[in-house]
């Protein structure tokens with residue numbers, strides 16, 4: 001599987017360290033500190049967005065980095081590593097595995113097949129296909145994806161957003177695919193993480209519930225009496 005198992009040892013918890021520009025924790029120095037904290041807590045990998053954050057995290061940890069580059073290129077809906085230039089930028093910044101949107105929606109440059117092929121041949125990195133349906137997972141693996149993640153379940157116009165993680169999709173992917181499956185999206189509790197591994201996930205990726213104090217605070221503030 002093109003070195004994926006050399007980079008991540010399964011089963012494992014991957015912590016997604018991402019903050020948007022409107023977040024007070026926006027900035028590579030904060031994401032690097034988050035990654036160090038995650039490492040100290042036992043994470044087996046870090047998911048990170050953009051060359052600056054990936055480079056800052058690379059400088060402070062040896063943990064495998066699952067890199068992506070969110071780029072909103074109008075009028076395209078695909079924003080997770082939408083083209084080869086984005087993939088190259090995060091590879092050069094030090095990502096070990098490249099995550100990208102593997103939905104069949106139109107994309108600005110290369111088609112998915114060419115994108116995966118070029119990442120393998122020109123960058124020498126394994127690809128993690130972020131999907132929202134079983135069909136997308138099957139297609140991505142046919143095109144050479146090295147692992148599949150449920151990242152986009154509930155975030156494409158044609159999938160429903162479950163309140164918690166999309167365990168039904170996870171189960172389907174685990175049963176159908178021979179590559180590692182990463183459970184990702186809306187994990188908040190140890191019970192949910194345990195359930196994902198029981199269903200056969202190779203890794204669970206947790207972001208907001210660990211690295212976004214603003215959202216964690218908002219959830220708890222909802223329980224303060226008015």
Ligand SMILES: CC(=O)N[C@H](C=O)[C@@H](O)[C@H](O)[C@H](O)COP(=O)(O)O
Nearest residue numbers: 016151155185186187206207208209
């Ligand atoms: C849909 C999308 O763009 N997901 C992104 C993918 O990198 C991130 O914004 C999420 O935080 C990440 O997937 C982890 O999920 P959660 O934060 O729910 O634990």
